[in-house]
Amino acid sequence: xxxxxxQLDANGRLRHLITLEGLDPALIRELIERARGYLCRPGELxxxxxxxxxxxxxxxxxxxxxxxxxxxxLAALRLGADAVNLDVMLSSRVKGESIIDTIYTLxxxxxxxxxxxxxxxxxxxxxxRHVAGHVSVISGGEAHISxxxxxxxxxxxxxxxxxxxxxLVVTIVGDIRHSRVxxxxxxxxxxxxxxxxxxxxxxxxxxxxxxxxxxxxxxSFDEGIELADVVxxxxxQRERIAGAAPTDVDHYHALYGLTAARLARAxxxxxxxxxxxxxxxxxxxxxxxDGPQSVIREQVSxxxxxxxxxxxxxxxxxxRRAP
Numbered sequence: 512x513x514x515x516x517x518q519l520d521a522n523g524r525l526r527h528l529i530t531l532e533g534l535d536p537a538l539i540r541e542l543i544e545r546a547r548g549y550l551c552r553p554g555e556l557x558x559x560x561x562x563x564x565x566x567x568x569x570x571x572x573x574x575x576x577x578x579x580x581x582x583x584x585l586a587a588l589r590l591g592a593d594a595v596n597l598d599v600m601l602s603s604r605v606k607g608e609s610i611i612d613t614i615y616t617l618x619x620x621x622x623x624x625x626x627x628x629x630x631x632x633x634x635x636x637x638x639x640r641h642v643a644g645h646v647s648v649i650s651g652g653e654a655h656i657s658x659x660x661x662x663x664x665x666x667x668x669x670x671x672x673x674x675x676x677x678x679l680v681v682t683i684v685g686d687i688r689h690s691r692v693x694x695x696x697x698x699x700x701x702x703x704x705x706x707x708x709x710x711x712x713x714x715x716x717x718x719x720x721x722x723x724x725x726x727x728x729x730x731s732f733d734e735g736i737e738l739a740d741v742v743x744x745x746x747x748q749r750e751r752i753a754g755a756a757p758t759d760v761d762h763y764h765a766l767y768g769l770t771a772a773r774l775a776r777a778x779x780x781x782x783x784x785x786x787x788x789x790x791x792x793x794x795x796x797x798x799x800x801d802g803p804q805s806v807i808r809e810q811v812s813x814x815x816x817x818x819x820x821x822x823x824x825x826x827x828x829x830x831r832r833a834p
């Protein structure tokens with residue numbers, strides 16, 4: 512019989528990070544506060560530390576990634592670790608080796624943390640159940656299910672600009688049905704007590720009715736963005752929409768694209784977010800993406816800080832477990 516899986520160690524400290532579901536809000540707030548300590552202004556030398564000195568972090572990505580993989584590599588290096596990047600679709604898995612044999616091989620090379628992105632649901636938890644007791648596993652994005660570090664960095668970004676969550680109106684727009692980013696954003700924001708979460712999408716991109724508990728749903732973008740404090744745009748996840756007809760880009764942009772005119776319906780101080788990669792002229796106009804309310808590049812910077820915080824938290828937990 513398979514035992515219950517926990518992301519925490521026996522003392523309740525963070526060991527793995529695979530999902531934000533069920534994570535204690537106090538721990539989420541602690542990670543956000545720790546990440547703030549790794550922020551720096553543009554042009555400043557980034558903070559560094561030796562929390563991971565002697566550690567090895569392996570990034571195993573079975574799907575394309577620029578922001579997540581590069582930021583985990585930088586986070587590891589800035590904390591004193593060695594970093595190994597592997598495109599697992601070109602590794603021994605292609606030769607027939609199982610993912611667990613690949614993990615055991617790397618574990619034998621003294622890898623301490625595996626950061627994994629995979630299109631197969633459940634594979635990251637499967638790996639976490641099989642690694643040695645001193646090894647940790649972090650999700651770099653799992654199918655359409657979750658992207659916990661993105662959810663945390665988005666929460667960090669929102670807090671930096673608004674100061675809190677209780678009275679906020681956050682509008683998420685686009686292909687929510689197929690978005691792991693949206694699911695993790697919902698979990699983070701719900702845990703932090705966001706005032707109102709709105710989902711805006713065409714019918715075929717809206718999630719199932721039993722998902723996103725407590726969120727309000729809109730077909731009209733103009734209604735969903737009204738007096739919003741945060742507008743989070745999502746791209747169309749074409750790689751996850753099997754057999755779908757090509758999207759009429761102009762028609763989609765007219766209904767669900769964020770333009771300056773549409774953004775004017777939100778609050779004057781509203782921020783615009785996007786996890787990337789962006790499709791300019793589809794879900795967002797260049798005028799908005801590069802405009803004064805956009806915090807899209809800041810999200811990228813905050814991603815390095817948040818991933819440093821997560822790695823440092825895991826290292827601290829391991830030090831406390833050590834005899």
